[in-house]
Amino acid sequence: MSNELKYAVFGAGSWATAIVKMLCENLDEVGWYMRSVYTKEHLLKEQHNPNYLSSVEFRTDQLILSNNIDEIVQYADVLIFAIPSAFMQSELEKITVDISNKTVVSAVKGIIPESGLLVGEHFHNVYNVSYNNIAVIAGPCHAEEVALERLSYLTISCADSKKAKAIAKNFSSNYIKTKISDDVIGTEYAVMLKNIYAIAAGIAHGLGYGDNFQSVLMSNAIREMKRFIKKMHKMKRNINNSAYLGDLLVTGYSTFSRNRMFGNMIGKGYTVKSAQMEMSMVAEGYYATKSAQLLNDKNDRKTKLPIINAVYEILYEGKDPKKTFEKLTEKLD
Secondary structure, eight states: OOTTSOEEEEOOSHHHHHHHHHHHTTOSOEEEEOSOHHHHHHHHHHSSOSSSOTTOOOOGGGEEEESOHHHHHHHOSEEEEOSOHHHHHHHHTTOOSOOTTSEEEEOOOSOBTTTTBOHHHHHHHHHOOOGGGEEEEEOSOOHHHHHTTOOEEEEEEESSHHHHHHHHHHHOBTTEEEEEESOHHHHHHHHHHHHHHHHHHHHHHHHTOOHHHHHHHHHHHHHHHHHHHHHHSOOOOOTTSIIIIIHHHHHHHOTTOHHHHHHHHHHTTOOHHHHHHHOSSOOHHHHHHHHHHHHHHHSSSOOOOHHHHHHHHHHHSOOOHHHHHHHHHTTOO
């Protein structure tokens, strides 16, 4: 891989917008697919995304914009997907051209609900993309801080270290530091799970629990994440690295975290539907909670996941948050 390869981003939310901004620091040209005609036209006229990170201004001569997903797929060699997991399937179904020879990068923070697969697994099984051509982007890195050009860190995971290094190079700048990893599956599970734990942190805050409990919750969350990932994909990894623990902490504690915000609303008494309607952005952890629960239920020997179980009971079974968390406190140490 080299800088001559063409990159494209799929999605028009805050994370997709941040990714385009990072790539524009290094590339002369970036493809960008967005479903909304209005967003595309506004961007061309006003040089910014009207809905997300509107403070970020783009040079439109640097962007190849299209509402036709096939056009952008054909344009690029490296396809970076930053579409919420709940909408991935419907967008992918629009692709009619072969993508088996492309490099696919997942910036999606969840499992594709229709297939029950990680994004990388889905592209391999459905679109015949080689695992060596699949990469994952992990944080800790909030889109809002990218917009402000505050120092942030990314981990690029890929089985092919040369591809990982090339992708990482194109994301690096004076405010973005990058590292690479070969734990593609582990980091993809981690970016999914941390959103569930951020919802738990938000619920706790909404219920009035303080910093002392939050620290215990996060301490238990990283151990629970380790057990889950080890069960799904056993390999040598350091769960304390920034792609796992770092991303968990920033998502659990940051005021920018939409999942924490969503959980906070649930803790304060909002219903799931009312909280979703109130938010302008998708809380990926809502969908991730169901996926994680289903994955664990499929195992012959279930992993102990008291935090995920508690969040699932509240979001999907309508259990009372206060009573559920009172029970959860007895299971943490």
